[in-house]
Amino acid sequence: MDLARSLRAEARRSNERRVLVLAGDADRTRDRAAAALDAAEIPREETTVIGPDGFLDCERHEQSRASELLGRTRSAVVLDCRDELRPNALGTAVGAVDGGGLLVLLTPLLAEWPERCDSFDGTIAVPPFGVEDVTGHFRRRLVETLRAHRGIAIVSVDESGDAVEKRGLTDPPPRRPTQPPAPPEDAAFRPETYDACLTDDQVTAVRAFERLREAGNAVVVEADRGRGKSSAAGLAAANLALDGRDVLVTAPQYRSAAEVFARATALFETCDITFEGDREDAPHELRVAGDDSGSIGGRIRFAKPAAAVELPGDPDAVVVDEAAALPVRRLESLLDAPAVAFTTTVHGYEGAGRGFSVRFRDRLAESDRAVTDVTMTTPIRYADADPVEAWAFRALLLDARPPVDQLVADATPETVRYRRLTSADLLADEHLLREVFGLLVLAHYRTEPADLARLLDAPNLSVRALTASDRQSDGGHVVAVALLAREGSLDAETRATMYEGGRIRGNMVPDVLTTQLRDEDAGVPVGQRVLRIATHAAVRSRGFGSYLLDEVRAEFDDEVDWLGVGYGATPELVRFWRRNGFGTVHLSTSRNDTSGEYSAVMLDPRSKDGRALAERHAEWFLARVGAVLSDALADCDPDVVRAALRAVDGAPSLDLSDWEWRLVAGVPGGAAILDTDPAPFRALAVRHLVAPDDPDALADREERLLVRKVLQAQSWDGVTAELDFVSRRQCMRALGGTVERLTRLYGEEWVQEELDRYT
Numbered sequence: 001m002d003l004a005r006s007l008r009a010e011a012r013r014s015n016e017r018r019v020l021v022l023a024g025d026a027d028r029t030r031d032r033a034a035a036a037l038d039a040a041e042i043p044r045e046e047t048t049v050i051g052p053d054g055f056l057d058c059e060r061h062e063q064s065r066a067s068e069l070l071g072r073t074r075s076a077v078v079l080d081c082r083d084e085l086r087p088n089a090l091g092t093a094v095g096a097v098d099g100g101g102l103l104v105l106l107t108p109l110l111a112e113w114p115e116r117c118d119s120f121d122g123t124i125a126v127p128p129f130g131v132e133d134v135t136g137h138f139r140r141r142l143v144e145t146l147r148a149h150r151g152i153a154i155v156s157v158d159e160s161g162d163a164v165e166k167r168g169l170t171d172p173p174p175r176r177p178t179q180p181p182a183p184p185e186d187a188a189f190r191p192e193t194y195d196a197c198l199t200d201d202q203v204t205a206v207r208a209f210e211r212l213r214e215a216g217n218a219v220v221v222e223a224d225r226g227r228g229k230s231s232a233a234g235l236a237a238a239n240l241a242l243d244g245r246d247v248l249v250t251a252p253q254y255r256s257a258a259e260v261f262a263r264a265t266a267l268f269e270t271c272d273i274t275f276e277g278d279r280e281d282a283p284h285e286l287r288v289a290g291d292d293s294g295s296i297g298g299r300i301r302f303a304k305p306a307a308a309v310e311l312p313g314d315p316d317a318v319v320v321d322e323a324a325a326l327p328v329r330r331l332e333s334l335l336d337a338p339a340v341a342f343t344t345t346v347h348g349y350e351g352a353g354r355g356f357s358v359r360f361r362d363r364l365a366e367s368d369r370a371v372t373d374v375t376m377t378t379p380i381r382y383a384d385a386d387p388v389e390a391w392a393f394r395a396l397l398l399d400a401r402p403p404v405d406q407l408v409a410d411a412t413p414e415t416v417r418y419r420r421l422t423s424a425d426l427l428a429d430e431h432l433l434r435e436v437f438g439l440l441v442l443a444h445y446r447t448e449p450a451d452l453a454r455l456l457d458a459p460n461l462s463v464r465a466l467t468a469s470d471r472q473s474d475g476g477h478v479v480a481v482a483l484l485a486r487e488g489s490l491d492a493e494t495r496a497t498m499y500e501g502g503r504i505r506g507n508m509v510p511d512v513l514t515t516q517l518r519d520e521d522a523g524v525p526v527g528q529r530v531l532r533i534a535t536h537a538a539v540r541s542r543g544f545g546s547y548l549l550d551e552v553r554a555e556f557d558d559e560v561d562w563l564g565v566g567y568g569a570t571p572e573l574v575r576f577w578r579r580n581g582f583g584t585v586h587l588s589t590s591r592n593d594t595s596g597e598y599s600a601v602m603l604d605p606r607s608k609d610g611r612a613l614a615e616r617h618a619e620w621f622l623a624r625v626g627a628v629l630s631d632a633l634a635d636c637d638p639d640v641v642r643a644a645l646r647a648v649d650g651a652p653s654l655d656l657s658d659w660e661w662r663l664v665a666g667v668p669g670g671a672a673i674l675d676t677d678p679a680p681f682r683a684l685a686v687r688h689l690v691a692p693d694d695p696d697a698l699a700d701r702e703e704r705l706l707v708r709k710v711l712q713a714q715s716w717d718g719v720t721a722e723l724d725f726v727s728r729r730q731c732m733r734a735l736g737g738t739v740e741r742l743t744r745l746y747g748e749e750w751v752q753e754e755l756d757r758y759t
């Protein structure tokens with residue numbers, strides 16, 4: 001295994017990484033892997049195997065648990081992909097290899113690999129499709145990139161011996177000794193802070209963090225993985241604590257914030273500061289001792305996002321690590337802190353998080369914060385030119401982007417082309433694939449490497465796009481894209497399993513309607529669910545999204561019973577779907593983990609069976625919504641509730657008894673009568689919000705009041721404050737006026753006479 005030794009030597013000399021692919025049968029590839037690590041002089045303590053069994057005496061994880069390696073670095077990672085290749089595990093494995101280290105891939109013979117069905121394929125075979133319907137495009141493309149990229153050696157191992165297909169040596173120039181970044185002259189933090197920075201980017205980031213000393217500032221640091229943003233945040237947090245400040249650190253998991261604490265600890269030690277940690281390993285709180293002059297020591301403490309949004313103990317500054325992984329509403333609550341920093345990973349080996357840019361950026365811009373933006377590009381753990389990073393980004397499309405603005409800026413719905421893009425089309429045109437995937441990534445909170453495999457191989461998914469050509473010969477640039485999932489058409493056995501609570505892959509709409517809404521027949525009709533849709537940011541609100549949906553509808557009109565969608569509901573999005581003919585049939589009763597929003601399920605029926613499905617579910621939704629809003633959905637945004645109700649197809653009956661009408665008509669006598677029996681008030685509110693006889697009867701605030709007080713049963717004081725009434729009395733009077741207007745709109749003549757008794 002001289003080759004392994006040479007690869008390692010080259011990797012160390014250049015501070016880059018190298019990949020060694022060992023292709024062949026199980027026993028031989030394992031033998032060679034052990035020999036390669038020995039030849040490369042990589043000790044077992046610095047090695048991790050990701051695979052089904054431990055053939056080396058070293059740390060091991062299953063592919064499904066590869067994420068346990070996140071945030072750590074190893075000299076060698078061996079990924080055993082002979083039985084299965086989970087794209088996410090591949091991303092994690094590459095990300096864990098340190099500069100100077102080796103990634104060893106154990107694979108079947110490369111010529112056979114794409115065709116070999118593996119257990120990951122089983123996870124993307126969504127009923128009614130079987131694993132035999134899954135294609136091997138992802139693996140085929142991966143093999144091509146392994147062959148094409150620099151820094152990757154390929155050795156085939158079979159009974160006739162070892163054949164080196166590619167040596168992977170790039171003969172890089174020896175690494176120039178890197179100059180430590182120069183410490184800035186007018187720095188506000190201690191000089192040791194800047195000495196601890198490894199790159200100029202880190203110095204720039206720490207300088208930006210200096211602003212956290214003043215209230216009213218927000219700092220946003222964006223970087224690809226491995227650029228040292230958490231370390232920069234740790235150095236800054238230490239300085240803030242040394243000034244007596246209370247710094248709250250939050251992150252989706254402590255694991256990602258651990259680096260903040262590690263760097264802060266190291267800086268305290270370098271500066272000889274007396275401090276206390278709440279535990280030896282992985283401290284969640286570091287306290288700096290106050291000095292003899294009576295100054296108060298500061299602290300750095302960790303809280304999980306759910307606890308951090310309360311801003312316990314009124315911190316002076318909040319550092320949100322991996323902000324892109326948090327729901328927007330959580331991020332918004334954190335803006336109440338005096339000073340706040342958000343760090344986000346734009347492209348990581350685990351995929352890309354875009355929640356931050358998709359929705360939070362706008363909110364931040366609207367806030368009264370002075371925002372400082374920093375982008376970090378230089379890697380800290382390996383050289384800038386590392387060929388393995390270039391390969392991994394390409395193979396997993398981690399840096400896919402939509403076309404630049406100018407290429408689509410002039411597009412109009414009249415000039416774009418509707419295209420059905422098969423995997424073959426996408427693989428034949430790498431630019432098109434990058435644009436499609438890049439736009440889909442932007443539309444979603446979290447996209448992981450497995451999503452690329454699904455896009456290319458899953459039998460139930462298909463891609464439709466609008467493209468604009470800037471030249472006749474050009475394949476066109478993507479203006480809008482939709483990812484569709486075929487659902488339904490399930491056999492009786494699968495439907496019964498679903499109904500009984502068994503897990504069936506995919507089929508989100510049939511699953512919700514069957515499992516939660518107890519409709520065993522919901523999986524009979526066939527539909528296309530819009531899994532994701534996105535319009536290029538440069539041309540939004542010009543009708544492309546709607547045009548794309550029109551074309552999808554026209555294409556599938558004869559083939560499906562319904563078009564559907566399920567998404568984290570915002571008022572704007574609900575209106576978008578409503579305008580495109582989709583009707584609400586369900587609002588989820590728990591918040592979506594990633595978006596933090598309640599999901600809406602909407603249907604656009606295309607056949608008699610589809611209409612029957614949509615009608616019965618709209619009816620059931622109306623029957624239950626009054627009760628659900630006062631319970632599980634009591635904290636749902638009132639504008640989402642208004643939009644979702646307005647988007648129901650059908651008019652709820654307003655079947656009040658005479659006594660109930662008398663109760664409602666008693667409201668001018670005092671709004672507290674609402675508490676006597678809320679039911680008729682709710683019925684009246686739902687009737688109006690779903691199908692108003694006069695859509696202009698109420699102002700926006702009055703409709704919100706109706707939602708908050710009548711439907712969601714919030715307290716008078718809460719509603720008074722939220723809707724900016726000067727007093728509880730005024731709030732009650734406004735509700736009285738609102739109910740009176742509705743009573744006049746919907747009540748019979750005798751009810752009007754009841755009302756008149758008060759005037």
Ligand SMILES: CC(=O)SCCNC(=O)CCNC(=O)[C@H](O)C(C)(C)COP(=O)(O)OP(=O)(O)OC[C@H]1O[C@@H](n2cnc3c(N)ncnc32)[C@H](O)[C@@H]1OP(=O)(O)O
Pocket residue numbers: 358442443444480530531532533534535536539540541542543544545546547565566567568572573575576
């Ligand atoms: C299943 C899912 O994927 S749901 C998630 C949808 N995707 C996203 O949120 C990604 C980011 N957003 C987008 O890409 C686009 O805004 C889309 C796809 C929602 C709409 O595409 P567009 O080409 O802008 O649609 P179109 O021009 O036909 O309709 C625009 C209307 O959508 C509505 N809308 C939807 N989302 C928004 C938003 N975030 N901000 C403003 N308006 C929005 C507005 O009512 C708008 O009407 P207006 O033009 O009168 O203001």
